[in-house]
Amino acid sequence: MAHPRIIVYRSGHERIGEILKEMNCPGEIITARTSEEFEELVPSAEIVFGWKIPPHLFRHARQLRWIQSMGAGVDDLVSNPDLPPTVMITRIVDQFGSSIAEFVFAELLAHVRRLDRLRQQQRDHRWEPLAVGTLRNQRIGIAGLGSIGQELVRKARAFDMVVYGLSREPKPEMVDKAFSSDQWILFVQSLDYLVITLPVTEKTRGVVGQQVLQAMKPDALIINVGRGEVINQQALVDALTTGQIAGAVLDVFETEPLPSDNILWDLPGVRISPHIAGPSIDEYVAHYFVNNVERYINQEPLNGWVDRQRGY
Amino acid sequence: MAHPRIIVYRSGHERIGEILKEMNCPGEIITARTSEEFEELVPSAEIVFGWKIPPHLFRHARQLRWIQSMGAGVDDLVSNPDLPPTVMITRIVDQFGSSIAEFVFAELLAHVRRLDRLRQQQRDHRWEPLAVGTLRNQRIGIAGLGSIGQELVRKARAFDMVVYGLSREPKPEMVDKAFSSDQWILFVQSLDYLVITLPVTEKTRGVVGQQVLQAMKPDALIINVGRGEVINQQALVDALTTGQIAGAVLDVFETEPLPSDNILWDLPGVRISPHIAGPSIDEYVAHYFVNNVERYINQEPLNGWVDRQRGY
Known part of the structure; x- marks a missing residue:
């Protein structure tokens, strides 16, 4: 629990993993660069930090405990039948x-x-x-x-x-x-x-x-x-x-x-406009996540926790 | 004083005189349609209600007591050497x-x-x-x-x-x-x-x-x-x-x-943009003026009174 394995995946935003390390994010941070890499890495992940990850890639996420979305929308995660109900989902709120x-x-x-x-x-x-x-x-x-x-x-x-x-x-x-x-x-x-x-x-x-x-x-x-x-x-x-x-x-x-x-x-x-009303600034998103990882390790309630029944 | 003669002049806004009458504005309301008409009428005016009137047209305004500007700017009036210091100037404030x-x-x-x-x-x-x-x-x-x-x-x-x-x-x-x-x-x-x-x-x-x-x-x-x-x-x-x-x-x-x-x-x-940040809505301007005419007749302080030394 003290050193969870975190898989970071967002196509085109590979820099986020580096930002997390600069911020001294607790845990073992591994960046997936492609969906193939993500699928290969996900079976060992305790935490996933990502955005718009194709739902079927979570099929083998056997150790997964928590997914932090990089944005406010989580409809793809909530509706994913491959995610066991024990997996917590959090989203970014208040940013937008x-x-x-x-x-x-x-x-x-x-x-x-x-x-x-x-x-x-x-x-x-x-x-x-x-x-x-x-x-x-x-x-x-x-x-x-x-x-x-x-x-x-x-x-x-x-x-x-x-x-x-x-x-x-x-x-x-x-x-x-x-x-x-x-x-x-x-x-x-x-x-x-x-x-x-x-x-x-x-x-x-x-x-x-x-x-x-x-x-x-x-x-x-x-x-x-x-x-x-x-x-x-x-x-x-x-x-x-x-x-x-x-x-x-x-x-x-x-x-x-x-x-x-x-x-x-x-x-x-x-x-x-091309879905730009609420920009997802890499640094902000990383900061939000690091704070949540610390809460996770300290077993405190996570920010942006999603009620999967309600859908947000 | 109870029935002052009011000359209304604003090129392109001849309707304002009608609006004043509909609002039962006290006084004798006369609309000048051209600068020539204005110059002809102004010697008998006690009150002028206008906008951007060429300064020299006020030369023969011998009975003039008060000019109500139809807008917020009064630099043309304040700097007009032909206006005796006894002529009051008011402008429209708070509208804009x-x-x-x-x-x-x-x-x-x-x-x-x-x-x-x-x-x-x-x-x-x-x-x-x-x-x-x-x-x-x-x-x-x-x-x-x-x-x-x-x-x-x-x-x-x-x-x-x-x-x-x-x-x-x-x-x-x-x-x-x-x-x-x-x-x-x-x-x-x-x-x-x-x-x-x-x-x-x-x-x-x-x-x-x-x-x-x-x-x-x-x-x-x-x-x-x-x-x-x-x-x-x-x-x-x-x-x-x-x-x-x-x-x-x-x-x-x-x-x-x-x-x-x-x-x-x-x-x-x-x-x-063509000087449209503060629109001068005819009805609003007329309403403001009618209120001021009533104050004038009742010898109350006028709204939007301009300190001619200060310039506004």
């Missing part, structure tokens, strides 16, 4: 709140202040005053009131927005109007902006589908910084094409990378 | 704080989150993760701590920025570090972002010149939402061209509209 909230407000403000149009006018050397909107008194609905949602609420307050929130248990102390997860239609119908910060679970998969989209205002904007699968992508394309909603800011998708022939790239009112 | 602060944060967030690059990638259907920055712990310096500066401070707090402020009298209770108007060099030298909200006065004209620009960090960004004349525009172009600073977001200029052959339109790192 402020970064994702910055991204959301970057896009919200760019939208109301019409920055894309301003850039076009600049390219044309055109001085043409244009009417702009404001976030003030606009209604923002935040689906998911975890660490990301909390940061969004805080920033929305600074812009004097009216804040609605939806969560498993309503949180009326946090928002101006609180909804539970069976009140989606009521929640969305008067929103100017719907921000989705939800993980994908059995309950959230496809929850933003035709019905929810139809209930929204035609000038509403959807922003998804949670997981792509929470939105039914085909229903979203339909809603955008028929003008049921005005636009969408999408950082996550059902399939990533978004295929280059996907219709979303060119749909008016749609803003695409 | 939240709108200008939204504009500033739209541009700050677009900058750190690299929205322009994201848009280019979307046009190319290119899925390419990119490193982004954060406003968190970045140092923002706000020059001018009036109603606009206050809103900027509030929003900067919500983004966990370190806030420096410069004002005539230092305001240490408002910011993390307070400077007076003779401490420009000290103020700017460690800033990541310098936001100028200052009016143009004898003391601020050209104050951001070669010396101040040289003291700044090479990765710093300047944002001007005050008045163009506060920056020495040629010195700014030099600083941008030689890499003394990284960029500038400019909503105001020495000459407006910015001539279409001005070098600033195409300079890398420069973002141009």
Whole structure:
């Protein structure tokens, strides 16, 4: 227990193993450079520190006690039938709140202040005053009131927005109007902006589908910084094409990378980004893990512990 | 006094006179449609409600007691030798704080989150993760701590920025570090972002010149939402061209509209907008004025009263 064997694997981030050693991470740290190397090493691993590892590679992880995800999403791990229930899963929480909230407000403000149009006018050397909107008194609905949602609420307050929130248990102390997860239609119908910060679970998969989209205002904007699968992508394309909603800011998708022939790239009112709202900074992730390894060795509760039944 | 004659003049905004009547504004309201009409009408005016009226048109304003500006800037009125010192000037204050602060944060967030690059990638259907920055712990310096500066401070707090402020009298209770108007060099030298909200006065004209620009960090960004004349525009172009600073977001200029052959339109790192950070909404402006007319008739102090010595 005092010197657990740790296998580190994230394609393209081989430096993380070195960072851990520089930080004097306890344990024996071994970096896998390829999925083959990972599969070869995993039978001897007590701890795995990784990201988006193909589920079948865990088949022979007989000594595995704990997997620390390098990010916030753990749906691939939670749904992996090859992982015995005794394997603990932890994810990185609290890291992403402020970064994702910055991204959301970057896009919200760019939208109301019409920055894309301003850039076009600049390219044309055109001085043409244009009417702009404001976030003030606009209604923002935040689906998911975890660490990301909390940061969004805080920033929305600074812009004097009216804040609605939806969560498993309503949180009326946090928002101006609180909804539970069976009140989606009521929640969305008067929103100017719907921000989705939800993980994908059995309950959230496809929850933003035709019905929810139809209930929204035609000038509403959807922003998804949670997981792509929470939105039914085909229903979203339909809603955008028929003008049921005005636009969408999408950082996550059902399939990533978004295929280059996907219709979303060119749909008016749609803003695409390559899953960058919450950056995973190697050093931060390593620091978080080292702290957790120390807790593990001291048999203290781990940060970011995932309830595998609940799914996050 | 109970029924003052009010001349309303703003080219392109003839509707304001109608709005005033709908709001039951006291007094006799007459709209001038052209500068000639204004010059003809002004000798009988007790009150003028206008915007950017050529100074020489006030030469025959013999009965004039009060000019209400339709905006926040009154440098043209304060510096007008044809206006007797007995004419009161008022400007619109408090209206612009939240709108200008939204504009500033739209541009700050677009900058750190690299929205322009994201848009280019979307046009190319290119899925390419990119490193982004954060406003968190970045140092923002706000020059001018009036109603606009206050809103900027509030929003900067919500983004966990370190806030420096410069004002005539230092305001240490408002910011993390307070400077007076003779401490420009000290103020700017460690800033990541310098936001100028200052009016143009004898003391601020050209104050951001070669010396101040040289003291700044090479990765710093300047944002001007005050008045163009506060920056020495040629010195700014030099600083941008030689890499003394990284960029500038400019909503105001020495000459407006910015001539279409001005070098600033195409300079890398420069973002141009046509003086739209603080929109002047006709209804809001009219409402503000009606309230002031009632105060005028009741001989109460006017909102937005300008100290003509101080210049704002």
